[in-house]
Amino acid sequence: MGFFDKLVSGLTKTRDNLVKQIKSVLSGKKISEELFEELEEILIGADIGVTSTMEIMENVRERCRQEKVQEGSQVEKILQEEIRKVIGEKTELEPPATTPWVIMVVGVNGVGKTTTIGKLAARFTAEGKKVVLAAGDTFRAAAAEQLAIWAERSKAQLIRHEEGSDPAAVAYDAVQAARNRKADVLIIDTAGRLHTKSNLMEELKKIKRVISREMPDAPHDVLLVMDATTGQNGLSQAKVFKEATEVSGIVLTKLDGTAKGGIVIAIKRELGIPVKLVGVGEGIDDMQNFNPDDFVEALFS
Template structure:
């Protein structure tokens, strides 16, 4: 419980830029407006869009809010704040069943452009699963980025898990093949694969991911499959655009949102989930191994509004 509480405080601190960006403005709307009218909703809409919730998500939240205001016959703007918070939470629920891969023999692919914290997320996830008593292996299939293999090797040592790697520049699919063979022979619970992130060359990336997926399908068909796209929270709407593009080339089952501690655009976590229907499963707010945590909508929105635990 202490660890969870510590993470919540980090989350509150990490979302401070986003909070400063929107919440003070939202509070002033709730306390400064005399009526719940079109002007009130327009000001709210502007602030939510500024926080990178995006137009579609903001519209959905405001429609839900208007409905609740009408049903509950609310007249005072200040009474709307809790309703707004619950409307935002309603856009982003993650069910416990979304983490099924943890309890099955599984292969987890992490995809995403370079620089988003993909390799670091592989290492952190591996360490956390190992701490839960799982037998974990990582595969260094990002063979193109200079230093990626060394970086993952360092994380594997830190986490105390096996790593399968080849030389820089080697065929990523060959690395995954070796890793699948090793995972099966060593009775590994979870194989986590780091992959290259060259979205600007989408055709090559698509072919590469298809090849990797074919190998896993052929050699390890019984494995549960999880594909997580890693996105940098500081990039706001650009992260949403990346998620859409990756969703075209791979069957994404979840999102890892990193660097939330440095962004004024934390609302993107809400937008991604609402717009794509793909759950944000993990969030990162720091460098240490414990700074990647399962996403909890209640905690996230409470931290955004600093509503306490």
């Protein structure tokens, strides 16, 4: 199944899914204040957030006035275009000119960082790249074991230290190893941490500093992994992680449930961080490039 199919099948599983709701709201209705309010509720129900919803809807209202729109169904197209505008252009992961390509993976607890790394590694090895994984989560019980199993599945190499050791030291060793072994990609896992814990955010900065000291243009990508069920707190997460590690993109996981992941729209709008990848299942192949056209289309088709 392609990304689009998976998204669509994920969405159709939903009992009260966004698409149906919007369809039923829009079908055969004339434009009215009530209609706009219903649309607003649907956007809020998708975790897009009050502020972003209000702004998007304000633009929709404005355009409806200017373009003298009468039919409810025409509003759909306008709403779709407005959301599409916020999401912006498609941005995929792009390898740098030199190897190894160093990718650091960060996020709060339980969003699926390790699984994401496993899938990413599998994708790169399938492309014929040599991949090294660094077990930088030295805190959570058995985190390194979990990554080791993914390394085996994806045929990647693994650099790990003992539980409780300094994650920056793991990153240091991993950069050396990736160079010496002429790896194409190095993916560094980090422990899940709440963005409100300043000491843990400092630790993250230190890991990044150590990487940059060894390889001045690295890490080339810092991916923030975010769970699609996340509510408005996602904005605060993105803000703090961005300040600490210059996040280059978001991986939106668990999109195969009923959650819409709308918070990424608010994040893009307020912080400019694009979504690069989406996770749509627990299987090794269940990761896809984020395609904004498909994303919006899947919401409205």
